[in-house]
Amino acid sequence: MNFNPSIFKAYDVRGIFDQDFDQDFAYHLGLSYIAFLKKENNNLEKKQIKVVVGQDMRLSSPVISEHLIKGLMASGADVLDIGLVSTPTFYFSVSHLKADGGLIVSASHNPKEWNGFKVVKEKSLPIGLETGLDWIRDNVKKVEASSSAGKYTKIENILEEQIKHDLSYVDTGKIKNLEIAADPANSMGAPFLLALEEKLSIKLKKINFDLDGTFPAHEADPLKSENLKDLQEFIKNNSVDLGITTDGDGDRVFFLDEKGELISPAIIRGVLAKIFLKEKPGSKICYDIRPGKITEDLIIENGGIPIKTKVGHSLIKRQMIKEGAFFAGESSGHFFLNLDIGCFEMPVIMIAKLLIELSNTNLKASQYFSAYDKYFHSGEINRLVEDKEEVFKRIAHNFKDAEIDYLDGVSIEYPNFWFNVRGSNTENKIRLNLEARDEKTMLKMRDEVLKLIN
Helix, strand or coil, X not given: CCCCHHXXXXXXXXEEXXXXXXXXXXXXXXXHHHHHHHHXXXXXXXXXXXXXXXXXXXCCHHHHHHHHHHHHHHCCCEEEEEEECCHHHHHXXXXXXXXXXXXXXXXXXXXXXXXXXXXXXXXXXXXXXXXXXXXXXXXXXXXXXXXXXXXXXXXXXXXXXXXXHHHCCCCHHHCCCEEEEEECCCCCHHHHHHHHHHHCCEEEEECCXXXXXXXXXXXXXXXXXXXXXXXXXXXXXXXXXEEEEECCCCCCEEEECCCCCECCHHHHHHHHHHHHHHHCCCCEEEEECCCCHHHHHHHHHCCCEEEEECCCHHHHHHHHHHHCCCEEECCXXXXXXXXXXXXXXXXXXXXXXXXXXXXXXXXXXXXXXXXXXXXXECCCEXXXXXXXXXXXXXXXXXXXXXXXXXCCCEEEECCCEEEEEEECCXXXXXXXXXEECCHHHHHHHHHXXXXXXX
């Protein structure tokens, strides 16, 4: 077995299949994962371990899943195979089936040649590089099979159970007859969007809904503007109330207005914070350090407690659990709730809550959301650098009279503009996100910070 150790990322395992890892690696990953669970929890040595396995629609996912399951069972663990599911459905399943952990075979939004694994403990607590993936990586060649094999069980209809659970948090009768254009990019958002259409008073106008791991229409990464074109073109030529698109494994969701314009995830996050604060007044709400000040504004205006976090879904979840936060949102389209079932992305609830919000107003989506479009954003700008820490020091020195935060990279705040510069976890790259109260300041300060970075 050979594998490229760099496939172990900050939040998951990901690389090009048959180049960075192979099916034999998947088998040994299963062995190492179970050994890690036992190391972390001595009680698991005395009981029969249950593990959930899911997969996305990539062409390599079935063979990878097959060998992963063999490895898990060879370690003595019982496997609950939930089959083809989105990552949020997988997270739900781990808790709902009272499993000790789980793995889903997926490379999220990466191109078709890629694949990988998201790895969790009980209640879908994420395992990242600093919380166990490093140990699993270092022992993947060392752990041997157990003397007794575990059992295999195929689980059917888990999506139905998830939809039933999620919609128990939603007053579905408040959703009017809305027409929604949706593009899940031939990937795992399609099943839960179809399930929502069956349960809600909505009509889906479907684009690229057939599950296809070759991504025939476009990549399943809505953060790239070219991947929005199919949906935008459809919206411009058809009458709809809203557009929805999801990423490859369905844990990120994005919204477009009736004109085909992308609604900023920071605005969506802020509006969702407002909605959830009505339900749980005074709650703590988490959001990542990248600029999106409208979120903080709406949390404070609606009586919540804003808490900044590092970037990264596993880091945000950890912070939510530590703080007892109810809702959180990441700038990249991840939206989380902290419920009895667990703390993870719940796009079904997010979509339904926003549909109720739109149903309660006589405004079109563009009119409703434009009221929150107060700030000017640079977008995320990436630059290759030789020394990330040196860049952080240079920026902090240059803006030493500002309010400075080192939570994740360096964040600078002035009354009329603010920005974050942080490093990539895997490359010698710096990522800049800057926001300002007017466009002239945004452009001026964006260019000034880029000069410092360069």
